[in-house]
Amino acid sequence: MNIDFELYRIFYVVANNGNITKASEELNISQPAISKSIKNLEEQLGGTLFIRTKRGVILTEEGKEFYNYIKRAIEYINSAENKFTDLINLESGTIRIGIGTTLTRQFLLPYLEEFHKLYPKIDIQIHTDYTNDLWPKLRNGLIDIIILNLNERSYGDDIEVTKCRKINDCFVVSDKYLDLTKKELSLKELNNYPLIIQAKGANTREFLDNFARDNGVVLKPNIELASYSLVVDFTKIGLGIGYATKEYLKDDLENNRLYELNIKEKIPSRYIGIATSKNHEPSFSTKKLIEIITKK
Numbered sequence: 001m002n003i004d005f006e007l008y009r010i011f012y013v014v015a016n017n018g019n020i021t022k023a024s025e026e027l028n029i030s031q032p033a034i035s036k037s038i039k040n041l042e043e044q045l046g047g048t049l050f051i052r053t054k055r056g057v058i059l060t061e062e063g064k065e066f067y068n069y070i071k072r073a074i075e076y077i078n079s080a081e082n083k084f085t086d087l088i089n090l091e092s093g094t095i096r097i098g099i100g101t102t103l104t105r106q107f108l109l110p111y112l113e114e115f116h117k118l119y120p121k122i123d124i125q126i127h128t129d130y131t132n133d134l135w136p137k138l139r140n141g142l143i144d145i146i147i148l149n150l151n152e153r154s155y156g157d158d159i160e161v162t163k164c165r166k167i168n169d170c171f172v173v174s175d176k177y178l179d180l181t182k183k184e185l186s187l188k189e190l191n192n193y194p195l196i197i198q199a200k201g202a203n204t205r206e207f208l209d210n211f212a213r214d215n216g217v218v219l220k221p222n223i224e225l226a227s228y229s230l231v232v233d234f235t236k237i238g239l240g241i242g243y244a245t246k247e248y249l250k251d252d253l254e255n256n257r258l259y260e261l262n263i264k265e266k267i268p269s270r271y272i273g274i275a276t277s278k279n280h281e282p283s284f285s286t287k288k289l290i291e292i293i294t295k296k
Contacts, residue, residue, distance in 0.1 A: 090284060095283070
């Protein structure tokens with residue numbers, strides 16, 4: 001049965017008022033138009049909804065039962081409209097972000113601070129994991145975006161990627177290996193020294209392995225760590241040559257806690273990016289966060 005929703009709405013208002021005149025005033029519709037609408041609804045339903053009296057209208061027994069269902073439906077619709085208004089005005093909602101711990105600390109935090117000041121009622125959920133483990137969650141709608149270090153590869157036709165910030169990687173050492181900073185080292189020569197690199201599964205490790213492979217080298221790290229911050233910490237105490245992102249090491253490099261090596265093969269720049277699923281429309285709050293991140 002395909003009945004115009006407007007007929008249900010008119011029925012609901014008439015039933016609430018028990019009077020067509022009052023319903024006419026509330027709906028800003030003429031009384032004859034309301035009477036005609038009720039008649040059309042009764043004809044389509046195949047039964048009588050109201051008993052007409054001198055004082056107004058009274059629901060029939062069938063009309064009372066029908067009203068109970070319509071009342072709940074109208075209330076649900078009104079709640080949905082109110083919720084939608086809250087969401088587009090960013091008065092409520094949740095953003096679920098997939099991201100690694102390093103990018104959370106080194107990249108995302110200032111944007112979250114700005115976003116929270118503007119929209120304090122939006123909940124933010126952070127899902128930290130290797131990027132490869134986050135893709136199924138994004139595709140299944142369990143998270144809204146992934147913030148990641150981009151590699152030069154396809155992420156799939158169902159994924160949209162937006163570049164945000166260019167970053168540059170480098171090999172660094174503590175003063176224990178200060179003599180190496182006076183040389184130009186090839187990637188192959190790096191295998192002669194203890195290497196400290198993130199473990200396989202991290203985007204940074206994938207990028208480095210691909211870069212080395214393109215130059216005919218397979219790097220053989222002595223220490224592999226899940227945490228980027230531990231790579232930096234292990235390098236600072238002199239355990240070997242670390243691979244890190246220059247932009248995140250600015251203070252350490254300027255204050256001589258770490259020193260950049262001169263590598264013969266130029267390491268290409270890469271980007272931090274935001275990935276969204278084309279199969280799931282981002283919420284208003286998610287779009288606003290992306291706007292804040294990408295505007296700078």
